[in-house]
Amino acid sequence: MKRSTAEILYRFENLRIPSRSDIIELLKMEETVPLFSAADRMRRRYVGDQVHLRGIIEFSNHCVKNCLYCGLRRGNKALERYRMTPDEIVEAAREGVRAGIRTIVLQSGEDAFFSAAILADIVTRLKELDVAVTLSVGDRPKRDYRILREAGADRYLLKHETAHREMFRRLRPGTTLEGRKKRLLWLKGLGFQVGSGNMIGLPGQTVGILADDILLMRELDVEMAGIGPFIPNDNTPLAGCRGGDVTMTLKVLAVTRLVLPAVHLPATTALATIHPEGRQMALRCGANVVMPDITPVRYKKLYEIYPNKVCITEDGPGQCIPCISGMIRQSGRSVATDPGHGRRSWSDGSQQRG
Ligand code: SAH
Numbered sequence: 414m415k416r417s418t419a420e421i422l423y424r425f426e427n428l429r430i431p432s433r434s435d436i437i438e439l440l441k442m443e444e445t446v447p448l449f450s451a452a453d454r455m456r457r458r459y460v461g462d463q464v465h466l467r468g469i470i471e472f473s474n475h476c477v478k479n480c481l482y483c484g485l486r487r488g489n490k491a492l493e494r495y496r497m498t499p500d501e502i503v504e505a506a507r508e509g510v511r512a513g514i515r516t517i518v519l520q521s522g523e524d525a526f527f528s529a530a531i532l533a534d535i536v537t538r539l540k541e542l543d544v545a546v547t548l549s550v551g552d553r554p555k556r557d558y559r560i561l562r563e564a565g566a567d568r569y570l571l572k573h574e575t576a577h578r579e580m581f582r583r584l585r586p587g588t589t590l591e592g593r594k595k596r597l598l599w600l601k602g603l604g605f606q607v608g609s610g611n612m613i614g615l616p617g618q619t620v621g622i623l624a625d626d627i628l629l630m631r632e633l634d635v636e637m638a639g640i641g642p643f644i645p646n647d648n649t650p651l652a653g654c655r656g657g658d659v660t661m662t663l664k665v666l667a668v669t670r671l672v673l674p675a676v677h678l679p680a681t682t683a684l685a686t687i688h689p690e691g692r693q694m695a696l697r698c699g700a701n702v703v704m705p706d707i708t709p710v711r712y713k714k715l716y717e718i719y720p721n722k723v724c725i726t727e728d729g730p731g732q733c734i735p736c737i738s739g740m741i742r743q744s745g746r747s748v749a750t751d752p753g754h755g756r757r758s759w760s761d762g763s764q765q766r767g
Pocket residue numbers: 482483484520521522523549550551552570571572574611612641642643644645646683718719
């Protein structure tokens with residue numbers, strides 16, 4: 414290892430304020446073992462050996478937006494659309510809870526059919542199951558977020574996707590990075606535990622932009638960071654692009670763990686989709702969360718954000734949760750039994766400890 418990178422890792426492990434150039438240097442490192450080991454140590458020190466399961470229910474694939482990278486975009490006429498009923502959503506959650514899930518994530522395209530009132534009613538019913546509830550339903554007016562928070566939703570996942578203003582505007586027509594950041598700040602202000610995140614390998618992305626992604630999540634002091642590879646979808650304008658690679662995704666995960674020590678960091682399904690050992694590798698590079706898909710099988714194959722998603726053939730949580738739990742134990746870790754609420758990622762006094 415180059416002396417300079419050893420020094421950077423030392424500084425990061427001792428919680429010095431990270432600089433953009435140091436982050437770039439780490440992302441460019443060819444010898445990845447020291448970076449991954451440092452992230453693994455940091456993960457153990459700040460969030461321990463337990464892995465939190467977040468059961469995700471993808472309840473609607475209707476979307477009014479037209480993001481260039483995503484298969485749910487309204488311009489994709491090849492996709493059969495569905496909506497689950499509130500009863501189906503609650504039943505899927507109940508099955509997940511029976512299998513040991515303590516957090517339910519409700520995710521969808523931006524679907525106006527699910528008004529704040531309808532969603533709030535679903536949240537209230539889910540809270541009766543004694544679970545933490547995360548919502549991931551995109552851009553909404555502030556009053557909707559307030560209604561959902563008052564209904565008991567604990568967390569909100571709204572990935573910033575890319576910290577590059579121009580790229581954001583191009584990839585998410587009609588929306589801006591500023592608008593996304595404003596919403597993340599509203600959500601924080603309303604008392605949600607907030608998750609952001611980005612995709613690795615978007616066309617035109619550089620390591621400098623990836624460093625900005627990490628620094629933006631630090632600036633927002635998010636409780637969760639959803640980081641996964643971009644996987645091109647044939648039914649989108651980005652068909653034929655290269656997509657993200659495994660090593661760069663792991664490096665971004667590892668550096669994020671170093672820069673946001675207490676953050677909840679999922680080993681994403683997207684990473685498992687591009688590599689059969691993707692989740693296991695992520696768990697060794699700083700990740701401490703896995704998000705089993707507990708959507709009923711007939712729907713989950715239609716939630717085709719990207720192609721060839723793994724784990725869409727399991728019959729349900731009764732089969733999927735034991736399989737994922739086994740993988741976690743084989744990785745030398747244990748499955749958490751509490752809801753795993755988040756702490757702010759770095760500002761809870763951690764900066765002084767070094
Ligand atoms: N509509 C909501 C939530 C659903 S999309 C929203 O956009 O916030 C969930 C996530 O899927 C997005 O945040 C994005 O990061 C990811 N995604 C979309 N298209 C993808 C692709 N082609 N490859 C990998 N991830 C993708």
